[in-house]
Amino acid sequence: MNTPPIGPDDWAAIWLTLQLASVTTVLLLVLCTPLAWWLAHTRSRWRGPVGAVVALPLVLPPTVIGFYLLVSMGPGGAIGQLTEALGLGRLPFTFPGLVVGSLVYSLPFAVQPLQRAFEALGRRPLEVAATLGASPLDRFFSVALPLARPGFVTAAILSFAHTVGEFGVVLMLGGNIPGVTRVVSVQIYDHVEALEYAQAHWLAGGMVAFSFIVLMLLHWLQPRGGR
Numbered sequence: 001m002n003t004p005p006i007g008p009d010d011w012a013a014i015w016l017t018l019q020l021a022s023v024t025t026v027l028l029l030v031l032c033t034p035l036a037w038w039l040a041h042t043r044s045r046w047r048g049p050v051g052a053v054v055a056l057p058l059v060l061p062p063t064v065i066g067f068y069l070l071v072s073m074g075p076g077g078a079i080g081q082l083t084e085a086l087g088l089g090r091l092p093f094t095f096p097g098l099v100v101g102s103l104v105y106s107l108p109f110a111v112q113p114l115q116r117a118f119e120a121l122g123r124r125p126l127e128v129a130a131t132l133g134a135s136p137l138d139r140f141f142s143v144a145l146p147l148a149r150p151g152f153v154t155a156a157i158l159s160f161a162h163t164v165g166e167f168g169v170v171l172m173l174g175g176n177i178p179g180v181t182r183v184v185s186v187q188i189y190d191h192v193e194a195l196e197y198a199q200a201h202w203l204a205g206g207m208v209a210f211s212f213i214v215l216m217l218l219h220w221l222q223p224r225g226g227r
Contacts, residue, residue, distance in 0.1 A: 005202040012179050013187035020183060021163040024102040028110035028159045036114035054111045066172025069101050093175050101173040102163045109158040117151020153221060161214040
């Protein structure tokens, strides 16, 4: 009897990956919106260093990020001691630990599109709203957020897709625990190690198709120039 191309472990990895990407994307949009707003409008001397820290995951090897997260979340790390003191236990090799790692790893893919969208607004719409009596909070929610909607869509798509494609960070921080931390990229690696190329082809091909769809969506969402 032939082995099915995608087995229960593969479906479990797919489901876990979708859960991780969804949770990470929602949290990134919530957490990165005020940060992107600050970066877009501040004149503080800290703008450059903060922007550089946000962009670090773009240039650092994922294993480096995963290693330092593992150390900081471990029993001797500051984050690990804090979570232990709060009764949350240790985050490495758990799904919440993967979420934290994914937030760090996908941070620039959420912040930068939002920052560009806020910068593109300019000050004119907010000034007009201010003259009409809108408070700063009302101007942000009623004017800035609706006008920056394309940036939010781009940030959501990029954050979700980038989290789906994680490998180094999740492997360093979460290991390879079925149903807990084994995502699609790690499952493909396991298939290749076991010389199960047929199963690896199905999962890898799905990742290629998913990545192509994401790029096409981003292309369609780009504003068209015209005269």
